[in-house]
């Protein structure tokens with residue numbers, strides 16, 4: 001298991017001041033950018049032009065999370081912007097193996113996300129195609145929701161399957177991550193933690209990131 005990483009979600013940032021909001025999280029390992037299309041999830045955020053602008057000013061690697069339909073059509077365009085990783089949802093891809101290969105060929109890390117109720121088992125044979133798997137610990141669409149403990153057994157099963165591949169595949173969790181929940185997710189085997197409201201509502205977001213990482217480190 002690798003060192004824990006904290007990727008704050010800018011979903012909870014001030015969208016009118018995104019560049020300065022990046023400065024407030026300078027201790028992060030990457031910035032998590034939530035792209036929502038109001039179809040795959042009932043919320044609308046930002047798209048290619050904003051990610052392109054963020055990529056040009058960000059000192060942090062950009063971790064794009066696509067909560068959009070028709071991922072096969074759009075995800076490669078995000079990878080071509082030069083971002084660090086692109087995560088598509090398994091539920092929104094007709095050809096996830098082909099898509100993961102296209103993302104890698106475009107130069108980004110390839111990652112796949114699962115909603116809380118989507119099982120990992122149908123995807124175990126394709127884990128080796130991925131650099132990261134994201135298990136949602138809330139229903140995707142909004143920040144500030146409560147962490148779903150019912151996902152913990154799936155995190156454990158996925159961590160075990162990743163260990164079995166012998167490859168350095170990251171296991172990211174997203175939704176409801178805070179000082180109260182990060183330990184449970186880390187103990188189950190997650191090593192990349194997305195936190196939106198917990199980081200941006202803290203008086204010192206950069207210090208909160210360090211505090212969350214230190215908590216997760218206890219189990220690593």
Ligand SMILES: O=C(CO)[C@H](O)[C@H](O)COP(=O)(O)O
Nearest residue numbers: 009140141143144176196197
């Ligand atoms: O993907 C997301 C919602 O779909 C967000 O990244 C996630 O919910 C983070 O927000 P919080 O930490 O406040 O739960």
